[in-house]
Amino acid sequence: MSTQADAIVIGGGIVGTTTAFFLRRRGRSVILLERGLTGQQASGVNFGGIRRQGRALPQLAMSNRALETWRHARELIGADVEFLPTGHTRVCYHAHEVEYFHRYAADARAYGLDLEVLEGAALFERFPFLNRNVLAASVSPLDGHANPRLAAPAFARAAARLGALVVENTEIVRVERDAGEFRVESANGAVYRAAQVVICAGAWASTLSAQFGEPVPLVARGPQMAVTEPVPYVFGSSMGVYTSNKEESVYFRQIPRGNIVLGGGKHGPADTQTRRAAVLPEHTVGQLAQFRRLVPALAPLQVIRVWSGVESYLPDSEPVLGRSTTTEGLFYAFGFSGSGFQIGPGVGETMAELIDTGSTPIPLDTFSIARFLDSGGTSSTRPAPSAVEVSP
Structure with a gap:
């Protein structure tokens, strides 16, 4: 049957x-x-994260298409998935990354993604809470976040x-x-x-x-996620650090209830057989250090929960x-x-x-x-490009 x-x-x-x-x-x-x-x-x-910026350019057509669905999800599926079009912002600490922000913004414009790159006084006027070590921000105003x-x-x-x-x-x-x-x-x-x-x-x-x-050479890894105690809702845009140093990577978003969701840094172990993934305490400690570096005023915040899951990487x-x-x-x-x-x-x-x-x-x-696949139909492990870390 x-x-x-x-x-x-x-x-x-x-x-x-x-x-x-x-x-x-x-x-x-x-x-x-x-x-x-x-x-x-x-x-x-x-x-x-509902993030288009930072993607490889060939992904942007599908990413733009996806944004339309996120924007109209309630009408399409009759449910609230908590999509908030609050914007998405990437920041950087290094001069060569500032150059990349400008180059990527110019290239992405041809694919329908308009970004605003801020430096100096304009940067801190928009985001006064940022550490003064931040050199630039790339803002995608139509992006945002939803509840996974x-x-x-x-x-x-x-x-x-x-x-x-x-x-x-x-x-x-x-x-x-x-x-x-x-x-x-x-x-x-x-x-x-x-x-x-x-x-x-x-x-x-x-x-x-x-x-x-x-x-295909899939590898399973576990994202290292955390959420803080609630504080007054002040952060609209999702924000992440763009860097080639994975230890500097952190990204965060605040939900209207006040809690701040954190991610970034090194991955944890994940097992496809048991379907389990782990958060390593040292990764959470490193994540918090980078979060406090990015937004020093939030140093007193405490983490109340951590989690992970099984993701696939190529x-x-x-x-x-x-x-x-x-x-x-x-x-x-x-x-x-x-x-x-x-x-x-x-x-x-x-x-x-x-x-x-x-x-x-x-x-x-x-x-x-x-x-x-090589000519014999077997898996070929093409080396990864020298990509930098990008917040989800």
């Missing part, structure tokens, strides 16, 4: 749930399969209301092409069939893509998006390297468009899984 649909989406994070949602809006029957609960891993434990605990489950519920079959607590053990369609088998023996499959399984995606001769920090190189009807969307939350709805809409129509005006060649 099997369940049939036009398309099967494997993975219930922000990318998988929005892909299912937009496929249903296009009238395609959809089965969404999630091994745990929707939004339980990377999509539910991240910083919650709410978003993916809300999109999943919206997809279900439109008619998608959402199946949680179902681990997929085998995906194979059988008689012109895909046969997807779960650990409990349930079978699902569809003409098309999209794998959005995050840190577990390579296990499935390898079944089609397309393994050597070049770019996701895998688009068609399989070996199998007709198979698509991928995973490996966002810690920056998938904001862009997720844009990826979901783009993947739904590609699956439904066979094409999309947004170029995806840069993100093809082919870049990790």
Whole structure:
């Protein structure tokens, strides 16, 4: 006995749930399969930043598309995901990073992202609370933040209301092409069939893509997150330090209740087998030191909770998006390297468009899984570029 649909989406994070949602809006029957609960891993434990700036330029078309969904989420899905268009600001401590801010702002303008770079008196007039060691700020006024605990489950519920079959607590053990369609088998023996499959399984995606001769060098890491006691609400814009020194990295946002959410610094350990990730105390201590360096007046604040989750990272920090190189009807969307939350709805809409129509005006060649495969079809570990740390 099997369940049939036009398309099967494997993975219930922000990318998988929005892909299912937009496929249903296009009238395609959809089965969404999630091994745990929707939004339980990377999509539910991240910083919650709705950040376009700092992304690789080829990502900006999907990132802009995503922002439109975030802005209209309440009308689209009938739920409040606590999106606040408060702006996003990056700051830096080093002269060469100031130059980069100006260069990136000029390049991003051609992709529809307008940034304001502030230095000197203008910087501290806008942000008087910053340490005077800060040299510049790059401000993206239309960005903001949302609640990651709410978003993916809300999109999943919206997809279900439109008619998608959402199946949680179902681990997929085998995906194979059988008689012109895909046969997807779960650990409990349930079978699902569809003409098309999209794998959005995050840190577990390579296990499935390898079944089609397309393994990728995914690495699991745990974000180091913390939240402080509440203080009066004064910080509108999300803010993060842009730096090539990972120990200097910190980012924060304040929610209307007054608590300040912190992230950044070194990653912690994460295990795909146990589906657990840890926060290391020394990382939280380092995070707080950089937070106090950035905003000295907040030095007395106390952390009241820490958390982590399982995120997936690729050597070049770019996701895998688009068609399989070996199998007709198979698509991928995973490996966002810690920056998938904001862009997720844009990826979901783009993947739904590609699956439904066979094409999309947004170029995806840069993100093809082919870049990790040599001529023999085995995984190639292309070295990572000398990228700098960017706040989510």
